[in-house]
Amino acid sequence: MPAPQEFLKYVEDHTDDFVDRLAKAVAIPSVSGEVAYRKHVFEMADFMYSELKALGCEEVKKVPLGEQILEGQTLQLPPAILASYGNDPKKKTILVYGHYDVQPALKSDGWETEPFVLTKHADGRLIGRGSSDDKGPILGWLNVIESHRALGLDLPVNLKMCFEGMEESGSEGLDDLIEDQKDKFFKGTDAVCISDNYWLNTTTPCLTYGLRGIAYFALKVSGPARDLHSGVFGGSTHEPMTDLITILSTLVLPNGKILIPGLAELVAPLKPGELERYENINFSIADIENATGSKTTISTDKVQTLMSRMREPSLSLHGIEGAFYSPGAKTVIPASVTGKFSIRLVPDMLPDEIEKLVAKHVASEFAKLNTKNMMHLEMGHGGKPWVADPDHWNYRAAATATEGVYGQKPDLTREGGSIPVTLSFADALGVNVLLLPMGRGDDGAHSINEKLDLSNYIKGTQLLGSYLHEVAALSE
Amino acid sequence: MPAPQEFLKYVEDHTDDFVDRLAKAVAIPSVSGEVAYRKHVFEMADFMYSELKALGCEEVKKVPLGEQILEGQTLQLPPAILASYGNDPKKKTILVYGHYDVQPALKSDGWETEPFVLTKHADGRLIGRGSSDDKGPILGWLNVIESHRALGLDLPVNLKMCFEGMEESGSEGLDDLIEDQKDKFFKGTDAVCISDNYWLNTTTPCLTYGLRGIAYFALKVSGPARDLHSGVFGGSTHEPMTDLITILSTLVLPNGKILIPGLAELVAPLKPGELERYENINFSIADIENATGSKTTISTDKVQTLMSRMREPSLSLHGIEGAFYSPGAKTVIPASVTGKFSIRLVPDMLPDEIEKLVAKHVASEFAKLNTKNMMHLEMGHGGKPWVADPDHWNYRAAATATEGVYGQKPDLTREGGSIPVTLSFADALGVNVLLLPMGRGDDGAHSINEKLDLSNYIKGTQLLGSYLHEVAALSE
Numbered sequence: 001m002p003a004p005q006e007f008l009k010y011v012e013d014h015t016d017d018f019v020d021r022l023a024k025a026v027a028i029p030s031v032s033g034e035v036a037y038r039k040h041v042f043e044m045a046d047f048m049y050s051e052l053k054a055l056g057c058e059e060v061k062k063v064p065l066g067e068q069i070l071e072g073q074t075l076q077l078p079p080a081i082l083a084s085y086g087n088d089p090k091k092k093t094i095l096v097y098g099h100y101d102v103q104p105a106l107k108s109d110g111w112e113t114e115p116f117v118l119t120k121h122a123d124g125r126l127i128g129r130g131s132s133d134d135k136g137p138i139l140g141w142l143n144v145i146e147s148h149r150a151l152g153l154d155l156p157v158n159l160k161m162c163f164e165g166m167e168e169s170g171s172e173g174l175d176d177l178i179e180d181q182k183d184k185f186f187k188g189t190d191a192v193c194i195s196d197n198y199w200l201n202t203t204t205p206c207l208t209y210g211l212r213g214i215a216y217f218a219l220k221v222s223g224p225a226r227d228l229h230s231g232v233f234g235g236s237t238h239e240p241m242t243d244l245i246t247i248l249s250t251l252v253l254p255n256g257k258i259l260i261p262g263l264a265e266l267v268a269p270l271k272p273g274e275l276e277r278y279e280n281i282n283f284s285i286a287d288i289e290n291a292t293g294s295k296t297t298i299s300t301d302k303v304q305t306l307m308s309r310m311r312e313p314s315l316s317l318h319g320i321e322g323a324f325y326s327p328g329a330k331t332v333i334p335a336s337v338t339g340k341f342s343i344r345l346v347p348d349m350l351p352d353e354i355e356k357l358v359a360k361h362v363a364s365e366f367a368k369l370n371t372k373n374m375m376h377l378e379m380g381h382g383g384k385p386w387v388a389d390p391d392h393w394n395y396r397a398a399a400t401a402t403e404g405v406y407g408q409k410p411d412l413t414r415e416g417g418s419i420p421v422t423l424s425f426a427d428a429l430g431v432n433v434l435l436l437p438m439g440r441g442d443d444g445a446h447s448i449n450e451k452l453d454l455s456n457y458i459k460g461t462q463l464l465g466s467y468l469h470e471v472a473a474l475s476e
Numbered sequence: 477m478p479a480p481q482e483f484l485k486y487v488e489d490h491t492d493d494f495v496d497r498l499a500k501a502v503a504i505p506s507v508s509g510e511v512a513y514r515k516h517v518f519e520m521a522d523f524m525y526s527e528l529k530a531l532g533c534e535e536v537k538k539v540p541l542g543e544q545i546l547e548g549q550t551l552q553l554p555p556a557i558l559a560s561y562g563n564d565p566k567k568k569t570i571l572v573y574g575h576y577d578v579q580p581a582l583k584s585d586g587w588e589t590e591p592f593v594l595t596k597h598a599d600g601r602l603i604g605r606g607s608s609d610d611k612g613p614i615l616g617w618l619n620v621i622e623s624h625r626a627l628g629l630d631l632p633v634n635l636k637m638c639f640e641g642m643e644e645s646g647s648e649g650l651d652d653l654i655e656d657q658k659d660k661f662f663k664g665t666d667a668v669c670i671s672d673n674y675w676l677n678t679t680t681p682c683l684t685y686g687l688r689g690i691a692y693f694a695l696k697v698s699g700p701a702r703d704l705h706s707g708v709f710g711g712s713t714h715e716p717m718t719d720l721i722t723i724l725s726t727l728v729l730p731n732g733k734i735l736i737p738g739l740a741e742l743v744a745p746l747k748p749g750e751l752e753r754y755e756n757i758n759f760s761i762a763d764i765e766n767a768t769g770s771k772t773t774i775s776t777d778k779v780q781t782l783m784s785r786m787r788e789p790s791l792s793l794h795g796i797e798g799a800f801y802s803p804g805a806k807t808v809i810p811a812s813v814t815g816k817f818s819i820r821l822v823p824d825m826l827p828d829e830i831e832k833l834v835a836k837h838v839a840s841e842f843a844k845l846n847t848k849n850m851m852h853l854e855m856g857h858g859g860k861p862w863v864a865d866p867d868h869w870n871y872r873a874a875a876t877a878t879e880g881v882y883g884q885k886p887d888l889t890r891e892g893g894s895i896p897v898t899l900s901f902a903d904a905l906g907v908n909v910l911l912l913p914m915g916r917g918d919d920g921a922h923s924i925n926e927k928l929d930l931s932n933y934i935k936g937t938q939l940l941g942s943y944l945h946e947v948a949a950l951s952e
Binding site: 216218229248249294308312314316321331340369371380 | 690700708709710711712715718724725728729767771772773781784785790792795796805807808818847856
């Protein structure tokens with residue numbers, strides 16, 4: 001049951017209206033991370049609330065999520081917006097999630113155009129903060145409802161919507177809401193669809209069925225009570241930097257191989273047919289070289305490179321707190337230095353187990369140093385990896401819809417980073433979660449000149465609608 | 477020929493006058509490193525000029541040293557003050573050096589007292605910026621001249637004086653002056669005496685006959701065109717931090733042993749009798765533990781600890797430019813990172829040779845990494861080590877004078893850091909240079925609450941005078 005032609009046509013015919021809706025949303029600078037902008041985040045919540053009401057949605061609510069302290073001030077968190085459309089027990093119920101807050105943006109950061117004025121470029125780019133992350137996608141759902149209402153068509157599924165206003169600031173309050181509402185508003189959800197990521201490249205739509213988790217570590221070595229002059233104390237005193245650098249050098253090889261014993265054994269073996277998924281992805285080494293602006297890709301093999309990003313752990317050394325970091329020369333022996341590193345986790349690695357392995361390894365390496373300094377390891381944020389079953393009807397529906405709208409099979413991808421809300425929904429509701437991106441890999445979500453291509457916005461809206469129709473067809 | 481008793485008595489009897497002279501000098505905030513204070517550096521030059529004139533010195537000159545750019549402004553450098561006292565071809569000629577500029581100081585930095593008001597503490601401390609570094613010592617020479625004049629005594633040597641006003645700011649202009657004047661004003665110098673360092677501890681006077689040199693390095697590893705997200709690129713891309721940390725870990729062991737091939741072979745072997753000098757130094761492991769505020773001293777052996785500081789090279793890792801250095805967590809892969817490290821040099825290590833050895837070593841280690849990133853090594857400032865003959869009459873005179881004034885043999889020390897002017901005089905004039913400190917190891921030269929103990933100021937003045945008398949006796 002593909003989407004009705006009249007729906008697809010309606011969306012195309014109403015391109016200007018839908019762009020106007022996006023322009024209105026982009027004009028509200030709903031930056032969640034800065035006190036001065038908080039009122040605009042609430043303004044954006046009101047905008048969403050009014051739009052959903054006007055579209056005839058039910059159960060439209062602004063759910064207060066409590067307070068936070070930001071820049072020393074106590075602030076109300078922006079509300080989560082909940083709404084539903086349709087409530088037919090014979091239909092599947094799809095929960096969609098998105099966020100209405102955005103990253104900061106100033107013209108002076110280097111934007112070509114005013115960041116909070118949606119600007120149509122001749123090449124088709126709709127440039128503006130939040131155009132792709134994530135106002136385009138959430139308005140896509142609204143466009144789908146509007147189109148069906150205007151045509152007098154029923155939605156083929158019950159739709160539940162959850163839009164938050166703190167995604168760019170750690171989704172504060174959201175996990176509590178999900179836990180609180182899992183047997184209330186979210187009850188009866190058959191599957192979740194999140195449109196808040198990007199194609200792997202600029203040409204091929206994709207469905208994303210996995211995310212790496214993370215375990216972030218701070219390894220502190222300290223000894224002297226104060227920073228010392230290397231002329232006076234160099235050679236006679238154990239230097240925390242030497243100890244720290246020596247330990248950091250035992251974590252990972254320049255070719256990316258992690259040296260922590262026991263870690264590799266936790267990585268789930270390749271499943272039958274899994275390799276083929278990487279082979280099928282439209283990707284080349286040139287794509288990653290283009291993204292890094294360099295020829296620094298470790299492997300020359302496409303499948304290995306994709307697997308390194310999608311299904312293998314990695315360890316990155318981010319930096320050192322407490323050491324000399326400025327340009328120029330300083331001859332200090334820093335008294336206390338903290339190395340920061342993180343490990344990206346894949347199934348079946350869990351942060352707690354990784355913490356134990358890392359602690360054991362660094363303790364063993366530290367013992368070898370024979371130093372009189374002290375060491376302390378702390379794990380900061382940890383997040384589990386996530387992987388969904390891409391053969392689930394939720395994915396098959398999205399794949400079929402993609403072929404219908406774009407005329408090509410989507411790439412089946414996993415992402416190297418994390419989108420914590422994915423895991424929150426998967427864990428709390430126990431249903432399949434699908435990541436169905438609208439934008440392209442070069443949208444520049446957190447950068448200057450963020451854009452959503454007009455074709456992605458319009459075809460993306462068609463895709464979201466078609467997906468709901470395919471769900472109805474394939475979930476039988 | 478010990479100093480005449482009447483000289484020693486005169487100094488003691490005129491304690492208050494000499495403290496007044498120091499108070500006048502401390503009251504002039506001659507901070508050379510800040511534009512706003514530059515006029516006070518000139519004021520201090522005028523003070524020195526007037527004092528020297530009033531004491532009947534000859535050839536008193538303020539020598540302009542040109543301009544510098546500081547905080548974006550073009551400023552006149554403070555002049556060097558040259559003066560001589562006595563010109564008898566039958567006498568030895570001693571050149572003394574000191575500096576009349578000081579480090580910055582603000583009460584708000586945590587000073588107990590106003591930094592530019594010399595404050596006598598009940599425990600004998602004369603607290604004030606510059607009291608010990610280096611106004612006390614340079615006024616000591618003036619006190620010696622004044623005492624002799626008042627008593628109608630000739631100085632037993634010809635004295636040449638060179639006082640600069642930029643020592644705390646890299647001695648800009650001084651090397652050119654030394655080079656320019658070596659066959660003019662400085663001609664005929666038989667030995668040099670510099671009073672601008674400190675006792676090793678708080679109880680034992682010392683003579684310092686060696687300084688370590690330095691070679692400072694910046695090792696840059698770069699690859700990606702921009703910082704990367706570790707979620708997206710971790711595992712598939714060569715990370716500059718991993719490469720850099722791996723190379724840094726091959727430079728030095730946690731026990732201080734330097735791993736650069738060929739370097740150890742350049743260290744001069746122990747001379748006959750040299751070991752005894754370290755054994756004779758009044759020093760204990762508790763002294764260094766007190767200084768570092770920790771139990772992080774590598775060796776428990778006094779002689780080994782002293783040798784590590786005074787006659788062995790050391791390598792310190794100072795920090796990394798370009799990596800994440802703030803508190804908190806950031807999951808960046810830095811695109812370009814520069815490790816900063818330095819090697820303290822001892823005879824017979826020369827900076828240029830060390831640069832070659834380091835370059836060869838890091839190139840060889842980098843090749844082992846098999847990375848696609850790039851590496852670049854740069855040597856910043858380099859300074860040769862310096863060592864003088866402590867059996868020279870210049871040292872014997874100072875040792876005998878110390879015994880006369882303090883009733884104890886001085887420690888014969890070498891310092892771990894560098895005092896570049898020492899090498900400039902030694903190289904340009906080709907004569908023995910003696911470092912004869914006035915203050916104690918805890919004077920806090922560059923810290924808050926800088927002090928010179930009253931007894932060190934007064935006995936120090938007696939010492940400088942006695943030294944000149946012993947020179948006359950022992951240099952025959």
